[in-house]
Structure formats: C-alpha cells, structure tokens
Amino acid sequence: xxxxxxxxxxxxxxxxxxxxxxxxxxxxxxxxxxxxxxxxxxxxxxxxxxxxxxxxxxxxxxxxxxxxxxxxxxxxxxxxxxxxxxxxxxxxxxxxxxxxxxxxxxxxxxxxxxxxxxxxxxxxxxxxxxxxxxxxxxxxxxxxxxxxxxxxxxxxxxxxxxxxxxxxxxxxxxxxxxxxxxxxxxxxxxxxxxxxxxxxxxxxxxxxxxxxxxxxxxxxxxxxxxxxxxxxxxxxxxxxxxxxxxxxxxxxxxxxxxxxxxxxxxxxxxxxxxxxxxxxxxxxxxxxxxxxxxxxxxxxxxxxxxxxxxxxxxxxxxxxxxxx
Amino acid sequence: xxxxxxxxxxxxxxxxxxxxxxxxxxxxxxxxxxxxxxxxxxxxxxxxxxxxxxxxxxxxxxxxxxxxxxxxxxxxxxxxxxxxxxxxxxxxxxxxxxxxxxxxxxxxxxxxxxxxxxxxxxxxxxxxxxxxxxxxxxxxxxxxxxxxxxxxxxxxxxxxxxxxxxxxxxxxxxxxxxxxxxxxxxxxxxxxxxxxxxxxxxxxxxxxxxxxxxxxxxxxxxxxxxxxxxxxxxxxxxxxxxxxxxxxxxxxxxxxxxxxxxxxxxxxxxxxxxxxxxxxxxxxxxxxxxxxxxxxxxxxxxxxxxxxxxxxxxxxxxxxxxxxxxxxxxxxxxxxxxxxxxxxxxxxxxxxxxxxxxxxxxxxxxxxxxxxxxxxxxxxxxxxxxxxxxxxxxxxxxxxxxxxxxxxxxxxxxxxxxxxxxxxxxxxxxxxxxxxxxxxxxxxxxxxxxxxx
Numbered sequence: 001x002x003x004x005x006x007x008x009x010x011x012x013x014x015x016x017x018x019x020x021x022x023x024x025x026x027x028x029x030x031x032x033x034x035x036x037x038x039x040x041x042x043x044x045x046x047x048x049x050x051x052x053x054x055x056x057x058x059x060x061x062x063x064x065x066x067x068x069x070x071x072x073x074x075x076x077x078x079x080x081x082x083x084x085x086x087x088x089x090x091x092x093x094x095x096x097x098x099x100x101x102x103x104x105x106x107x108x109x110x111x112x113x114x115x116x117x118x119x120x121x122x123x124x125x126x127x128x129x130x131x132x133x134x135x136x137x138x139x140x141x142x143x144x145x146x147x148x149x150x151x152x153x154x155x156x157x158x159x160x161x162x163x164x165x166x167x168x169x170x171x172x173x174x175x176x177x178x179x180x181x182x183x184x185x186x187x188x189x190x191x192x193x194x195x196x197x198x199x200x201x202x203x204x205x206x207x208x209x210x211x212x213x214x215x216x217x218x219x220x221x222x223x224x225x226x227x228x229x230x231x232x233x234x235x236x237x238x239x240x241x242x243x244x245x246x247x248x249x250x251x252x253x254x255x256x257x258x259x260x261x262x263x264x265x266x267x268x269x270x271x272x273x274x275x276x277x278x279x280x281x282x283x284x285x286x287x288x289x290x291x292x293x294x295x296x297x298x299x300x301x302x303x304x305x306x307x308x309x310x311x312x313x314x315x316x317x318x319x320x321x322x323x324x
Numbered sequence: 325x326x327x328x329x330x331x332x333x334x335x336x337x338x339x340x341x342x343x344x345x346x347x348x349x350x351x352x353x354x355x356x357x358x359x360x361x362x363x364x365x366x367x368x369x370x371x372x373x374x375x376x377x378x379x380x381x382x383x384x385x386x387x388x389x390x391x392x393x394x395x396x397x398x399x400x401x402x403x404x405x406x407x408x409x410x411x412x413x414x415x416x417x418x419x420x421x422x423x424x425x426x427x428x429x430x431x432x433x434x435x436x437x438x439x440x441x442x443x444x445x446x447x448x449x450x451x452x453x454x455x456x457x458x459x460x461x462x463x464x465x466x467x468x469x470x471x472x473x474x475x476x477x478x479x480x481x482x483x484x485x486x487x488x489x490x491x492x493x494x495x496x497x498x499x500x501x502x503x504x505x506x507x508x509x510x511x512x513x514x515x516x517x518x519x520x521x522x523x524x525x526x527x528x529x530x531x532x533x534x535x536x537x538x539x540x541x542x543x544x545x546x547x548x549x550x551x552x553x554x555x556x557x558x559x560x561x562x563x564x565x566x567x568x569x570x571x572x573x574x575x576x577x578x579x580x581x582x583x584x585x586x587x588x589x590x591x592x593x594x595x596x597x598x599x600x601x602x603x604x605x606x607x608x609x610x611x612x613x614x615x616x617x618x619x620x621x622x623x624x625x626x627x628x629x630x631x632x633x634x635x636x637x638x639x640x641x642x643x644x645x646x647x648x649x650x651x652x653x654x655x656x657x658x659x660x661x662x663x664x665x666x667x668x669x670x671x672x673x674x675x676x677x678x679x680x681x682x683x684x685x686x687x688x689x690x691x692x693x694x695x696x697x698x699x700x701x702x703x704x705x706x707x708x709x710x711x712x713x714x715x716x717x718x719x720x721x722x723x724x725x726x727x728x729x730x731x732x733x734x735x736x737x738x739x740x741x742x743x744x745x746x747x748x749x750x751x752x753x754x755x756x757x758x759x760x761x762x763x764x765x766x767x768x769x770x771x772x773x774x775x776x777x
Contacts, residue, residue: 068356072777076423076446079355162598184540184601186755270541273600273751274758289420291740292442293777294356 069298075288079295086299096300099278100307102190103259106279107311109194110201110258115250117198118205119243123235125206126213138210144203153267156196157183160268183269189276196264201257205250212246213239248319252312259308280304370454371670372677378405379668381675384425384432387412389624389658391693392436392491395679398688406671416542419739423448431663433672439736440487440661441568444478450662452486455673461486463700464680465725468493471656471732482567489676490657492695495721495730496547496622497641497653499629499713504532504617505638513640515647517555524594527617535589536616538607539599542735542742543750545586547620547654550734551642552582554652559731566737568775574734574768583753583760590754600751622654623717626694630712639716641723651723655730658695690714696721738774745770 044051069086073079090096121141128137144152159165160182167179182192220238229237262281265271271278271286280300288297385392396408411432413421419438425431426448443449456462461469468490475484498520500510508527514520527534538544553562557578565572589595596602602610611619612632620642629637641651662672679685680699687706689697694714696705705722708715724730735742745767752758758766 064356071355073355073357074423074442074446074777075357076427076448077357079357081355157601161601181598181601184598186752186757269601272540272748273755274748286743290416290743291774292423 065298065301068294069296069302071295073294074292075294076292082295086296087303089296090299090303095275096283098275099283100280100303102275102277103261103279103304103307105190106194106197106258106261107255109191110197110261111251111254113194113198114201114205114254115247117202118209118250119240119247121202121206122209122213123239126210138207141203141206141210144200145207149200149263150267152196152200153264156199156264157268160192160195183277184273186273186276189269189273193265193268193277196268197258197261200264201254204253208246208250209243212243216242244319248315251315251319255311255315256308259304259311370458370673372455372458372674374403374406374671374674376405378407379671380407380409381434381668381671382430382432382666383408383410384418384422384435385410385412386418386436387414389693391658391689391695392660394688394692395491395675395685398684399675399678402682402684406675426663426665429665431665431667433662433666433668434660434675435663437488437659437661439739440472440474440659441478441481442739443661444474444487448664449487450664450666450669452488452662452673455677456486459673459677461677463702464698465701467725467728467730468657468698471730472659480568482563482569488657488659488661489680490698491660491676491679492624492658492689492693493655493698493721494622494624494658494695495641495653495655495717495724496551496620497639497717497720498551499611499619499621499625500638500640501611501614501617501633502636502638504614508532508617513638514643516643516649517552517645520643523617524589524592528593533596533610533616534594534618535596536607536611536619537595537599538602538604539595539751539754540601540603540606541747542604543747544602544604544607544620545590545595545599545750545754546733546735546742546746548589548642549582549586549750550654550731551620552585553579553734554654554731555642555644555649556581559652559729562731562734565771566732566734568737574771575764579764579767580760583763586750587753587760591756595754599754623694623696623714623721624658626712626714626717627692628694630714635711637713639713639720641720650729651720651727652729652731653720653724654733655721655724656732656736657698658693690718696725738771740774741767741771 068079070081070083071079072082072086125137125141128134161167162179162181162184164182166182170176170179180188182188216238220242221234224234224238260281261279262285265277265279265282266285269277271282281304284297284301284304287293287300381396383392383396393408393410393412396410400407415436415438418436422435422438422443423446426435426443427446431448437443437449440449469486470482472486472488472490473484474481474487498513500513504527505523508523508530510523514523524534535548537548550562557576561572561576561578565574596610596616607619608625608628610616612629623639626639641653644650644652660676662669662676666672679689680697681703683706686697686699686703689695690706690708691714694717696718705718708718735746749758749763749766753760753763
C-alpha cells in the first residue's frame with residue numbers, strides 16, 4: 001500500500017484517473033491524497049500566467065506553422081489544402097536541398113571550429129583570467145557576442161570586400177594573386193560567411209570554457225603533474241573530460257545558431273552569389289514574405305526545427321548522460 | 325536513479341501532449357486566410373471635393389526617395405487642413421509588407437506599390453476608374469497609365485481598370501562620366517550598340533572601369549540586360565511577358581542574344597570583377613568617386629548626380645542596333661495606389677490628381693524626383709537648367725514618350741521573379757556558373773512556376 005501512495009504525487013497521477021480514487025481505500029489516506037492533488041493544482045495556478053503566454057506565443061504559432069505547411073496559401077487570400085505536397089517539395093527541390101546543405105557546412109564554421117579554437121584559447125588564457133587583468137580579457141573575448149549581428153555583418157563585409165582589410169593585407173605581403181572579392185565569388189562566399197560566424201561564436205565558447213575550467217579541482221592537475229603529465233597530456237586527461245558539459249552547451253548553442261542563421265548571411269551576402277550562401281532561415285523569410293508561399297515556407301520551417309532537434313538531441317545525450 | 329530520469333521524461337511528455345493539444349485547439353483547424361471583400365465596382369460614386377474638415381492622410385512611402393514627402397509638404401502648405409502621416413520603408417520591405425498592411429484595419433490611404441497583380445487579386449487596392457472619369461484623366465497620354473491597368477481580378481496587366489498613379493514617371497538609360505568619356509574619345513553618345521561596345525573596349529584598354537554596375541542583393545546587371553533585350557527584338561513581346569499575357573515567354577531569341585552579350589561583356593571584364601559583391605549604394609559611391617565610365621540607372625539619381633558631380637555627368641538612352649532604331653527604354657511610373665480599405669480615398673485621389681496637374685507640384689516632381697511629372701500632354705514641363713543631367717533625362721523622357729517606347733522592368737513581371745530567378749541566375753551568369761541558354765530557361769521556369777500558383 002504505502003509505496004503506491006509514495007508514487008502517486010510523483011507523477012503517474014497525471015495519466016489521469018477520472019473520477020478520483022479507489023472507493024475501498026481508507027479515509028485518512030484518501031484525504032491526504034486529495035490534499036496532494038490540491039497542492040498540485042495550486043502549483044499549476046502559479047505557473048498559469050506563464051503557461052498562457054507560452055501557449056499563446058510559442059505553442060500556438062508552432063501549431064499554426066504545422067497547419068499552414070499543409071496548405072497552399074499566399075498569406076492573405078483563401079488557402080487550398082495540399083496535404084504533404086509542400087514537404088515533398090522541400091525534400092525534392094534541388095535548390096532547397098542545396099540550401100539545407102549550406103546550413104550543415106556552416107555548422108563546421110559556427111560550431112566545430114569555435115569550440116576547438118575556444119578550447120585552445122581557453123587553456124591559454126585560463127591563468128590570465130584569474131589574475132587582475134581577468135575582466136579585461138573576458139570583456140575582449142566576449143565583445144563579438146555583444147555586437148549586434150547586423151553590425152558584425154556590415155563590418156565584415158567591408159573587411160572581406162575587394163578593397164578591404166584582408167585583401168590589403170594580402171597585397172602588403174605580395175600575395176596579390178590570392179586577393180579576391182571573398183563574399184562575391186562562388187567558391188569563397190560560404191566559407192567567408194562561415195568565418196564571420198566563427199568570429200562571433202568564438203567569444204561565447206571561450207568564455208563558457210574558461211568558466212568551466214575555473215571549476216576544475218586544482219588537485220586533479222596536481223595529481224596529473226605528479227604522474228608526470230605534460231601540458232598536452234594534462235589537457236586531454238583532465239581538462240577535456242571535465243569540460244564535457246560546457247562543450248555540450250557550446251555545441252548545442254552554436255549548432256542551433258548555424259542551422260537557424262539569418263542575420264549574418266542576410267547582411268553580408270543576401271544569400272548570393274547564386275544561392276551559394278542561402279540558408280534555410282533566409283529562404284523561409286523569402287518564401288513567406290517576398291514570394292508569398294506561406295505553406296512552403298512553413299513546411300521548410302518545420303523541417304528546419306526537426307533538423308535542429310535531430311542534431312542537438314544526440315549531443316545532449318552524449319554530454320549529459322554519463323555525468324548523471 | 326535511471327528510474328527517476330525515465331519517469332521524469334515521461335512526465336514531461338505527459339505534460340507536453342495536452343499543451344500541444346491546447347495549442348492546436350487555440351489555433352482552430354479551419355483553413356487559414358479568407359476571401360477579402362471584393363473592391364467595389366468601377367461605377368461607384370466618388371467625390372472630387374477635398375472638403376474642409378481636417379483630415380490626416382496615411383502615406384506609406386519609399387525610403388531614400390524624398391519626392392513623396394516633398395509633395396505631401398507642399399500639399400499641406402496649400403491645403404492646411406490636410407495633414408500627412410508618412411511611414412517609410414525600403415522598397416523590398418514595402419514589397420513584403422504591402423499585402424498585410426493593406427489588409428489591416430489601418431490600411432494606408434496612399435501607398436508606394438510594388439507589382440500590383442497579387443494585390444488586385446486579393447482585392448486590396450481601390451479601383452481608380454471612377455476617379456479616372458471624374459478627374460478627366462483621359463486627357464493624359466494613354467501610355468502613361470497603361471502599366472497601371474489590370475483586367476478583372478488581376479489576371480493580366482496592361483489593360484482593364486486603373487489601380488494606381490505615378491508620382492513621377494521614371495526613365496532609365498546610361499549615365500556617363502564626361503571626363504572619362506572624353507578620354508576614350510566619346511564626343512557624342514553612341515548611336516548604335518556596336519559603337520557602345522567599341523567604347524567599352526576602349527575604356528578597358530585605357531584601364532578604366534567600363535561599366536560600374538551593382539549585382540549584390542538584387543541583380544543590377546538586369547538593367548543592361550533588358551536594355552539589350554529591348555533592342556534585339558520586339559519590345560511588345562517583353563511587355564506581354566511582364567503583363568503575364570497568355571503564351572508569353574522569356575525564352576526568346578532576343579533575350580538569349582541579350583544574355584549572350586552580357587556574358588561576353590562579363591568575360592571581357594566590362595563589369596566590375598566583384599560586381600556580385602557590390603550593392604546599389606556601393607555602386608553609386610564608386611561611380612561618384614570616378615570609378616566607372618558608364619552606369620545603367622534611372623533618372624531618380626539625376627538630382628543626386630547634379631548635386632555631387634555637378635557638370636561631370638551625362639545621360640543617354642541606350643542605342644539600338646542601327647542608328648535609326650526606335651528609342652526603347654525601361655520606364656515605369658513610381659506607382660502609388662489607394663488602399664481598398666483606405667479611410668480617405670477621395671482625398672488620396674485628389675492628392676494624386678493634384679500632383680499631376682498643380683504647377684508647383686509638377687516643379688517639385690522634376691526638381692526633387694528627377695522624373696517626368698506625367699499629367700495631361702498639353703501642360704508644359706517645368707523649366708530646368710540646361711547642361712544638367714536632369715535636363716538630359718527629362719529630354720530623354722520626352723523622346724521616349726514621342727516614340728512610345730516605354731517598357732516596364734522585367735524584374736516586375738511577378739512578385740518573386742527578381743529575387744528567386746533573375747538575381748541568383750544573373751549572379752551565376754557573370755561568374756561563369758550559368759550559360760545564356762540556361763539563364764533564359766531558368767527565368768522562364770520560375771515565371772511559369774509562379775503563375776501556376
């Protein structure tokens with residue numbers, strides 16, 4: 001009997017038993033149980049305002065997007081039911097597939113490189129950040145994250161332009177043959193956009209990793225050193241495993257930023273040349289607002305959401321699972 | 325431990341399901357959108373009186389084009405009881421917002437319009453035929469307003485009811501840097517395309533940038549492309565295609581030849597090497613810095629160039645294949661329409677008529693807008709200083725009118741053709757990633773895709 005009561009408030013009750021408890025239960029526990037239920041309802045009452053906002057501004061649009069994706073609709077006039085036709089288009093249209101693949105290329109620049117570089121930078125500056133100049137170092141590192149992405153996009157499109165800083169530097173060292181319009185040429189546009197993303201994300205990753213490192217027990221390093229580990233060994237044996245959760249957060253945040261990127265691309269290249277740098281976020285916006293294909297845009301939006309979940313869930317599992 | 329965590333997720337799931345269900349219920353399951361009330365038929369009663377009650381006209385205009393605001397200010401000066409509330413956005417933003425803004429309860433009285441077909445299909449624009457009759461706009465040259473006409477329900481452009489008016493009627497052509505043109509031996513504007521190509525070659529040989537043209541964000545190289553296309557075939561074919569007439573196609577010998585020429589020019593280095601990374605603003609900046617002998621653009625820049633490069637810039641209409649070819653150029657009204665749900669439609673129409681016929685308004689159209697003010701053909705044009713670009717573009721505009729050679733922009737054929745076909749394909753073409761044949765086919769394919777919706 002008792003274990004059953006213990007479990008009730010823990011949650012199985014939610015799987016609803018309409019009409020309430022078991023009739024042949026003794027009175028006292030019954031009352032106790034009802035009290036538990038009231039408490040739970042009071043809990044719901046407290047979150048109700050937030051829940052209403054959440055339902056209205058998150059769940060409702062989400063449900064509407066799913067609904068729109070099943071229609072052919074220009075956003076104003078009458079809509080026509082088309083079932084899964086829009087999804088079929090998303091998965092068969094060569095341009096749309098290319099656009100989705102662009103986002104995956106960006107993951108390398110938005111996630112993998114910043115995390116790898118972030119680890120390197122963090123191990124290098126770890127000792128400085130604890131010293132008196134720590135705030136300064138942290139501020140400088142975090143600066144790209146504070147600058148609006150639009151401003152970053154504009155600044156970088158100057159840096160990468162034909163007469164920009166990058167090409168000036170190349171000319172200064174006699175590498176004139178390498179100069180080009182980085183954002184305007186087919187082969188370099190996507191990596192160039194990626195570099196902007198790397199710059200933005202690096203600060204975030206470094207700060208997270210530095211914070212993570214400061215929490216590592218110094219005795220672990222001591223022990224490693226006593227065992228004769230050099231700085232590299234120390235990094236792989238102590239630092240890296242201890243940062244599992246921080247790396248997980250970094251990857252999650254940056255992969256979402258890569259797949260859902262919009263601002264940087266919109267400002268620096270507008271998706272061009274051709275569709276070389278067009279990403280799903282940009283295409284959804286174009287489809288919905290300039291081409292007025294709200295249905296197809298919604299379908300692409302739903303697919304993008306699922307892709308984000310598909311990419312992020314394994315990372316969550318990998319970086320959280322064993323720690324628990 | 326693990327038991328706890330699975331129970332936890334199950335509980336979260338159990339929570340999510342009703343939440344999602346609630347979301348779905350809130351969103352209701354009826355089809356989105358609705359039939360807009362059909363705009364009233366063309367013989368509805370309208371008034372040509374402005375009245376004396378104070379009113380505020382809601383205007384939605386384009387950023388960077390001060391004409392609309394200047395006209396509004398002058399109108400208020402002449403009619404103090406009429407005030408304007410002007411909201412401005414970039415043109416692309418207006419394109420995106422127009423349907424929703426016009427469908428809202430706060431629909432603007434006067435709105436700068438992109439392509440009008442979809443808006444008319446959705447019943448969002450006021451049919452201007454009653455005003456056409458009431459104000460006697462039949463005294464305007466018919467060609468002035470032809471681009472603003474749509475057949476019933478927006479099936480076709482170029483005939484049918486009137487749905488807008490122009491605040492200025494723009495003309496496009498070629499601006500040139502006088503000093504550099506002299507340097508390459510150009511004493512007068514080229515009379516044929518062949519002569520123009522010779523000049524390009526000379527400019528290239530003289531280490532000058534032959535053509536300064538943007539191609540980032542939107543395809544500026546579509547200007548020279550259509551200038552060529554206009555001359556290589558019958559412009560009526562292009563107009564039919566833009567007006568979405570049945571059977572019209574972009575896949576024509578003229579368009580192909582134009583595309584081949586653009587490819588040739590790109591390979592010869594006549595366009596900037598990084599054209600795909602130059603946007604409109606950058607192009608203007610470069611041209612004004614003296615980087616570029618020629619620039620394909622429209623008379624809306626005349627005032628700007630007269631101010632920033634006084635006396636240094638000339639303008640000509642793009643020549644034909646032979647010296648006696650008819651003048652043809654992209655020319656379009658700076659279209660403004662009246663919302664179907666506008667609260668002060670009569671006053672808005674009064675304002676539009678005033679902008680075409682009032683002497684002071686016409687002067688503002690020319691000096692600030694840089695464009696022909698339109699209106700009845702018997703009204704004289706405001707005087708402008710000789711030797712300015714403005715004088716040249718205005719003259720070109722009259723030549724074009726005399727030859728009846730105005731063609732709308734191919735970029736206006738459908739709402740999405742510019743963004744989804746012309747721009748990316750043109751970027752590919754000049755980078756050598758697309759063939760001329762592939763270009764015309766891709767543009768036509770997107771056109772058909774959009775019309776089939």
